[in-house]
Each structure stands twice: as structure tokens, then as C-alpha cells.
Amino acid sequence: MSIIDISEVKAGSHVTLHYRLALADGADIVNTFGDKPATLLIGAGQLAEPLEDILVGMKTGDHSTFRLAEGAGFGQRNPELIQRVSLATLRENGMIGEDFAPGDLIEFNAPSGGRYAGVLKEIGETSALFDFNHPLAGQALTFEVHIIGIL
Incomplete structure (x- = not known):
């Protein structure tokens, strides 16, 4: 059985x-x-x-x-989750100097202590554009x- x-x-x-x-x-x-x-x-x-x-x-x-x-x-995709991050902010977080290219998924430390990620869309003179929507x-x-x- x-x-x-x-x-x-x-x-x-x-x-x-x-x-x-x-x-x-x-x-x-x-x-x-x-x-x-x-x-x-x-x-x-x-x-x-x-x-x-x-x-x-x-x-x-x-x-x-x-x-x-x-x-x-x-x-659904949320247009509010496409945001510019200043290069100064990226520098403060030790993220400038790394070899990033559009399309890369970049992890960030959240203020609450967790982590979140965004896809780099473009880098400008003073800021970078990220899409924080889930891919x-x-x-x-x-x-x-x-x-x-x-x-």
C-alpha cells in the first residue's frame, strides 16, 4: 500500500x-x-x-x-520610478569611478538599511537617470x- x-x-x-x-x-x-x-x-x-x-x-x-x-x-510600470540621481550623491556613496554603462543594474543602500536596485538609463554631466521599476x-x-x- x-x-x-x-x-x-x-x-x-x-x-x-x-x-x-x-x-x-x-x-x-x-x-x-x-x-x-x-x-x-x-x-x-x-x-x-x-x-x-x-x-x-x-x-x-x-x-x-x-x-x-x-x-x-x-x-505595471510606474513613471515615478524613473528618477535622476545626482553624480554628487553617487560620489557620496562611493559609486563614481566604477565602470557603469547604460543597461547595468546598480544596487543602492536604502536609508532604512536594506538594498534596492535600478537600471542605469543614461549618464549626464551632473546626474544619472535610473529606472527603479522591476525589470x-x-x-x-x-x-x-x-x-x-x-x-
Whole structure:
């Protein structure tokens, strides 16, 4: 007699799964199907909350593909998150002199002690323009999931 795992994914579950996150055009962002599966703690922020919400209620063995509308996975793009940072501020934080180029993802220390990141868009004479939106904000995505085990 075998034991059948009938548990469902819920907040606090450790889930072992294969998953693929791709752009609408099919270009993979993350794909574990050809490698070792991932193990995630649901509710710990290891996946974006809307992606975790998709997993809730799934059972061991479930294999599904979800199409997420623009902005459904990582939010809509917010034009207020495109900001200029003075070169003086970058100097004060020891960030001038590093070899930055447009398109680079740059990490900053937050006043609260955490860290956040922005994509460098351009460098001018007195400031640099950064986009602090999540790189996948506003994108339509495909999220494929195969649940292997739930603890």
C-alpha cells in the first residue's frame, strides 16, 4: 500500500517544483526543467507574490501553464520610478569611478538599511537617470509549473 500525498500548496509550504518564467514571445527568464528542481518557501518572497498566489491550492503532480497579462506578475510600470540621481550623491556613496554603462543594474543602500536596485538609463554631466521599476514590470509573462513535492 502506498501513501499518496494529497496536501495542497499553502502559505508556509516548502514546495519542490520545476518552473519556467518566460516573456510572452517565449524567451526564458528562468527555467529549471532542464536542471535541478527548485525548493521554495511560500510566503517568504522567494517568488513574486502573484506567482506564489498561482501556486496556492496546487497539488503534488500538478503541471500547468499560466498566461499572465501585462503587469500581472510584477506590477505595471510606474513613471515615478524613473528618477535622476545626482553624480554628487553617487560620489557620496562611493559609486563614481566604477565602470557603469547604460543597461547595468546598480544596487543602492536604502536609508532604512536594506538594498534596492535600478537600471542605469543614461549618464549626464551632473546626474544619472535610473529606472527603479522591476525589470519585468508591465510585461506579459508565461509561468509553467510542475509541483514535485510539498512539505
